[in-house]
Amino acid sequence: MTYIESSTLTAIAKDYLEELKKRNDPLKARDRLKIPLQEMPSQDPHIRAKNLEEVATGYTEEQAILEAMRCLQCPKEMCVHDCPVMVNIPVFLKYIADGDFQSAVDEIKKTSLLPAICGRVCPQEVQCQLNCTVGKSLKDVDQAVSIGRLERFVADWERKQGTVKLPEIKPETGKKVAIVGSGPAGLVVAADVRREGHEVTLFEAFHKLGGVMRYGIPEFRLPNDIVDEEIETLKKIGVKFQTNFVVGRTRKLHDLITKDGYDAVFVGTGAGLPLFMGIEGENLVGVFSANEYLTRANLMRAFEKDKAATPIYSSKRVAVLGGGNVAMDAARMSLRLGAEKVYVVYRRTEVEMPARKEEVQHAKEEGIEFLFLQNAKRILGDEKSRVKAMECLRYELGEPDSSGRRRPVVIPDSEFLLDVDTVIVAIGNGSNPLVSQTTPDLKVNRWGNIIVDDNQKTSMERVFAGGDIVLGAATVILAMGEGRRAAKAINDLLAEDLKKNQS
């Protein structure tokens, strides 16, 4: 796909819709399959590579209606089945096709609490869009109905109208719930538990709320004001927030129950522990974990160069190691922070890359160079211990490994030098260990993930957990899904308590 200006995309959609409106007979499936997929308008790559504004600018009304008209309203909706929170997709798409955007967003919110966020960052191509009948009929998953873009469209439409409704809160029960971590898992639990009338306090280690949605995913993919608005809604319904509060240090998990009188606790502390390659030179100045790099840029506002309290290392030539969304975010962020040349170094090929296709496409459009079938062997430093180059090896693909992806095999004597001054390691994250290290009776598996039952209950009475701390580094929607399940279990537990008190 080459870049097409937003005005052109809008004009084409308008004309197509006008033509369809002239028809008197109802659209048949074959007519719907002929409607062209609506591309997402975006900022010009040359301009956006130097700013932090959102890359994708969102569908216009005409594009949204036309895209929703592509849906075949299948009797057996694979899209709903493949959505982790089972949004009633055909129903909300029909509302959009009819121009009833409010009903569309109301329908989504019955099951998904954060549509403006999920519509932007969910990997729809491997979830709801994967088995969409339209994509299957056109033999191309990229031609599936753009469910995520439409979800985002109606959520943004509602915000612009100022019609976002506050959820109804049941009468106060006197029960208290503590939530640890303000990522998507914690926020969903806060909303669902507060709705039942329980008092909710959310503890967050950082000075800002939102978890990875704030400190990891850059503003050019997920603007902060969208996360802020979700948090504002929670504040308005009475959720209390305590930032700079590190559970395990400021207060032990046990103390929340035994001393502070919380009736239940949810742990949603995420997977923020960066993994490194374990190669020579990783301790040099100019080597970062993607986590640190993105946290400095997003949370500590390093891009505001004149104002930032913790200015970021100035880079000219950057190598990012890894092939996931985190690697794409780090590479694109380094470009925006002033790097002149950015490489993504990945030891398999583009086919095996776990990053979303759209993100890879955007990165390429912005000028990032991908070095496939290559990887770092060691990082070389100068006399001041600053990165001066990276020695790499070339690879070829062998037999599939346990993940089903073909194993990268080193080509002997293939070493070469890459001229870089910065290396960002983006090869994955482990679970945050502090809570489990300071709570011996909280059972974890060998990777440090908290062990839970089907209701997200941990080995400790009245303690529940969910999101990345349970799943390992996963996705926003899966974290939300776990939060939903945990909230239900907490609400059930507290309802039992209240019943016992009454009898």
Ligand SMILES: Cc1cc2nc3c(=O)[nH]c(=O)nc-3n(C[C@H](O)[C@H](O)[C@H](O)COP(=O)(O)OP(=O)(O)OC[C@H]3O[C@@H](n4cnc5c(N)ncnc54)[C@H](O)[C@@H]3O)c2cc1C
């Ligand atoms: C750079 C990056 C890009 C990503 N891109 C995508 C994407 O495009 N799409 C997608 O679906 N997913 C993406 N993910 C993954 C997704 O963001 C996570 O799966 C999701 O945020 C997990 O939610 P969570 O609530 O479990 O934890 P988190 O979002 O990690 O939040 C956990 C919170 O707990 C706090 N905390 C930790 N320990 C303590 C403590 N002891 N006391 C108090 N607070 C504590 C942390 O500070 C943090 O705020 C990305 C991740 C990263 C890092």
Ligand code: SF4
């Ligand atoms: S599978 Fe695709 S075409 Fe069928 S109802 Fe879902 S979105 Fe519509």
